[in-house]
Amino acid sequence: MGGIINRIIHNRYNLKSAAGGRILKAGDLSIVVEFGNEISEALNDKVGKLYNAIKKNRPIGISETVPSFRSLLVYYDPLLITFNKLIEVLNRLIEHSNDNIISTNKRVLNIPVFYGGAFGEDMPFVSNHTGLSQEEIVELHTSREYLIYMLGFLPGFAYLGGMDERLITPRLKNPRVSIPQGSVGIGGEQTGIYPISSPGGWQLIGRSPIKPYDPARLEPFLFKAGEYIKFYSVSESEYRDIENDVSYNMFVCKEEVHCGHSN
């Protein structure tokens, strides 16, 4: 027993860097760089900076990473990089990524949504619950730029932050067996878009004709962690036109890039 506890104490390494954070062991082929224990844009920004620094610099021995709200899972090959060297490289990347202005560029992807009707069958429920009209719901939902904290749960499923509190609506009591691809919904404090059809319990308020994930595309995924999404409202006929363009891989989402520091 003493041996086990002893190892627990020695299981953590504090990163020597301004960004703070600590290293958690995760088996023989991965480690977790954890920057804190809360959901905040500031912590997520640190994750994003390290994630992008690794993507850009491609250090030998690091194969891939998984960014999440407040930590980065780093897969590595111990034949190519020792554990100590890995920690050294990560420390250097964290320090370097902090004074790199370019990495603070903010990409906002504009996503068309047809709100209500047959595609947003829970709109009446959300309207009832929030006391807002459909127009007000659409107005609030399209007014914000949502940060993509992470992708997970489904391929290309974005965990978005920053929804207007007036839109908070509890999930369905009985989740649906199948929610169509592109559905836009609200689940508690979160909002998001279903990249593939899937079971789910979110309140559906609309649908987007775009495909966040399409394995046939050269770039299968439209957005990545650390970027932003802004929804805009389209009519049913506009929806059909975009849907048609998407089927020929001819539709490109409008995007804005804001340079410099995001805050």
Place this chain on the structure above:
Amino acid sequence: MGIRINAVGPACTIQDCGRHGYMDYGFQVSGAMDEKSLAIANSLVGNSQDMAGIEITIGGLSATFTSDAVIAITGADIKPELNKMPIPMYRAIYVKKDDVLECKFAKVGCRSYLAFNQGLALKKIMGSLSTNIKCKIGGYLGRPLKANDLLFFNSTTPNIKNIDKHSINLSISFKNPVNIRVILGPQDDYFTESGINTFFTSTYQLTKDSDRMGIKLDGPVVESKNGVDIISDGMPLGGVQIPSSGMPIIMMSDRQTTGGYAKIATVISTDVQKLAQLRPNDSIRFENICLEKAHKIYLNEKKYLMKVSKLWKQ
């Protein structure tokens, strides 16, 4: 030409070593559960170790060849027969057009691998032939194989000459409970001393809910300090998450990329392959090892596979 499936068990899919490079987009890796057995099968037929083969779960495959081929079967012993005559596991076999391969059900072990010298003529999706059933992509039409499926090889004749020496003396065998080595963390600090003690001193049994996504265990409850919910983070291969029931789940090839339960420990990669060969009612015990030792084991494993890959170089 290639191979026509006559009959098959429920979970038989085409797998290579996985669809890497998309985990940051929330995309599962998939790939052979027992990568080592697939690698050896590939080496036996003269392929590079990362080529796609058929992952057969518990056996039961029957198939007819529609052209000559060189094949090898590794992993769980499924007593293969060619035209009703027994053929050995872990040996390259020359099969002729119209030959019929029939496999029994495995008595020990869970997964077997069938590799073809000519490879499978299928389109790689996002860099891999691995079947991802959830996303309906990869392998054969993105689904498990079923009767009457026709798989094509890349060429009609095998591209290998002398295969007499292409055999290796191996088999899948183990005694319950199987020792599974782990490294503590990432969230071992969510558990009480007594919970960690329970985890390392108890025997856990595989339940029938185990699959390519996760191995669900039954045994003594692992006690947490204040619940097991964490802010969702990345899910390593072999991560042992403890949901609120206190029953460990080990995350395997088809795991989600992220998860919201604390992970008490992570199974080392070499022992993930061992887990791939266990089936419901088999049992395991967890052993805590240090990272240095785990890396030595990994190095030896890689050296061994490297040696195997050179055994029959022509």
